[in-house]
Amino acid sequence: MNRLDERQLLHRAAELAELLTGTVNGGASVGFLAPLSRAEALAWWEGRAADVAAGRLAVWVACDGERVLGTVSLAFPDKPNSRHRAELVKLMVHPEARGRGLGRRLLATAEAAATAAGVSLLHLDTETGSPAEPLYRSSGWSPIGAIPDYAADPGGVLRPTTIYYKRLPATALTR
Template structure:
């Protein structure tokens, strides 16, 4: 599947809000634990994306969307930037979503690489994320060079409402990633 990945500003996000909401509900219906229960409906997903538009406009959040050949949104990834002066070197990777019809074709890896490269270009040197322990996303992050820090039991409910553990990952990017020993705590 050929896909185009573009960064969304607040106006573009607003223009695509219906498609983004459909992606969110499809991702949850597909079993991904991304912060929502299976009962999430389109209206809730639209409201959630509208709240994200404020963060994009304020520069606290960067969002990329993947579009298929028919220009439909089939994936997203975001970077959430901290607001504290002592943490401007890091960002959290958030809401990596791929529509069920576009899975297993490398799009998740491409979106992940897009966010990593953009973070590095922006001077971010450390990325972190959490993901449901045992989920398919874990394989993606490990194979992309992310380091597993540990797991927290009963962290969040999966779409069915069952409490599941989450695993914390981090990755150093940019200049620090090329420094020998950068992934070790003493490095």
């Protein structure tokens, strides 16, 4: 797994856009409606570069040579009372790489990096009943509950979302 800096994110933006369009157009609910165009996905990833540069977002990729097979990010809040926590966002695995433990490795990478940065609490949301839920549960994440009609799936249908959290070992904040 490689953590991307701003320059690397911009360099890999086209590959990340391909992963995002494939994920959304394949039916996964990660914040976008289908059909998601390559141009929209590329603009979204390029728009994340400033957050990476500012330390508000950390992005990791898993690659097979030059091809991005998966990604995960941590979003860090900017408020003084919430620097101990982060949100896990955009965990995606290319359809051809699923079922081989890559999602679990990406999740573990983000968790280890969060711990190293002094983050003691992670949270995420995912579509209730999604294929991601067993991964989070088996990785020690605890469900808080579900919010009905929280987000539209890629087809535009409102779906419930389950919120999860995970406590991490407390360390001194380093970010």
